[in-house]
Amino acid sequence: MSKCGRKKYIKTNLRQMTMETIESQQDGSVTDSVAESESAHMQTQTGQNSVPTLAQVATIAETDESAESEGVIDSHKRREILSRRPSYRKILNELSSDVPGVPKIEEEKPEEEGTPPNIATMAVPTSIYQTSTGQYTATGDMPTYQIRAPTTALPQGVVMAASPGSLHSPQQLAEEATRKRELRLMKNREAAKECRRRKKEYVKCLESRVAVLEVQNKKLIEELETLKDICSPKTD
DNA sequence: TACGTCCAACGTCAAGGTCA
DNA sequence: TGACCTTGACGTTGGACGTA
Numbered sequence: 075m076s077k078c079g080r081k082k083y084i085k086t087n088l089r090q091m092t093m094e095t096i097e098s099q100q101d102g103s104v105t106d107s108v109a110e111s112e113s114a115h116m117q118t119q120t121g122q123n124s125v126p127t128l129a130q131v132a133t134i135a136e137t138d139e140s141a142e143s144e145g146v147i148d149s150h151k152r153r154e155i156l157s158r159r160p161s162y163r164k165i166l167n168e169l170s171s172d173v174p175g176v177p178k179i180e181e182e183k184p185e186e187e188g189t190p191p192n193i194a195t196m197a198v199p200t201s202i203y204q205t206s207t208g209q210y211t212a213t214g215d216m217p218t219y220q221i222r223a224p225t226t227a228l229p230q231g232v233v234m235a236a237s238p239g240s241l242h243s244p245q246q247l248a249e250e251a252t253r254k255r256e257l258r259l260m261k262n263r264e265a266a267k268e269c270r271r272r273k274k275e276y277v278k279c280l281e282s283r284v285a286v287l288e289v290q291n292k293k294l295i296e297e298l299e300t301l302k303d304i305c306s307p308k309t310d
Numbered sequence: 311t312a313c314g315t316c317c318a319a320c321g322t323c324a325a326g327g328t329c330a
Numbered sequence: 331t332g333a334c335c336t337t338g339a340c341g342t343t344g345g346a347c348g349t350a
Binding site: 259262263266267270 | 319320321322323
């Protein structure tokens with residue numbers, strides 16, 4: 075790890091520890107604005123009760139504090155409380171059905187739909203890079219890393235097509251497990267990218283909606299003032 | 311120019327959600 | 331019910347930018 079990288083690693087850990095300390099002392103309030111908007115949205119738009127609101131989170135946290143004398147919320151518990159929310163696509167699509175003008179997050183690209191599921195849909199990057207930590211990335215913007223050429227012309231998933239019943243030796247089973255893991259990681263990699271893209275789109279949409287609502291609010295206030303002026307009796 | 315800081319993006323893990 | 335999907339959390343990285 076480079077010096078800068080190590081420094082950032084230490085800094086990140088310190089920041090994380092600091093955040094945990096702060097959060098444990100803030101009545102369980104959430105500092106993440108995205109999570110805040112999502113929770114608030116969940117309460118107002120979908121009406122689902124599976125995800126606690128901010129107030130509920132705070133209440134739960136306070137209850138925990140009373141239970142734990144030190145007042146330190148277990149990070150795992152917080153994670154359980156805050157972890158699950160509906161997908162951005164779902165939230166936004168529900169929102170768009172309620173409010174005209176709110177764009178929907180589009181479904182998967184047609185080119186992906188045109189391919190068979192699972193194995194054949196695996197998108198294999200043209201260039202796969204291996205980082206210094208052994209990670210792989212397909213961004214293509216890291217020239218300092220050596221290019222790791224694909225071992226075969228076919229996606230790895232194609233090899234996965236072999237039926238498990240044909241595997242006998244422990245070595246074959248191990249290879250199969252490794253391939254399954256690599257396939258899962260690759261799929262999850264792509265899913266994470268897509269998820270982040272949706273999240274950005276979702277946040278943009280919320281921001282634009284805030285702007286629209288602010289304008290509407292301003293207009294209504296002005297209208298109210300005008301009506302007040304009209305309706306109020308003249309004193310002189 | 312070296313260094314520090316911030317930020318965006320990434321890969322991975324874990325856990326809840328969804329669906330056949 | 332198991333396989334797969336989705337997404338928050340975490341750790342890591344590189345680039346941009348300010349500063350001494």
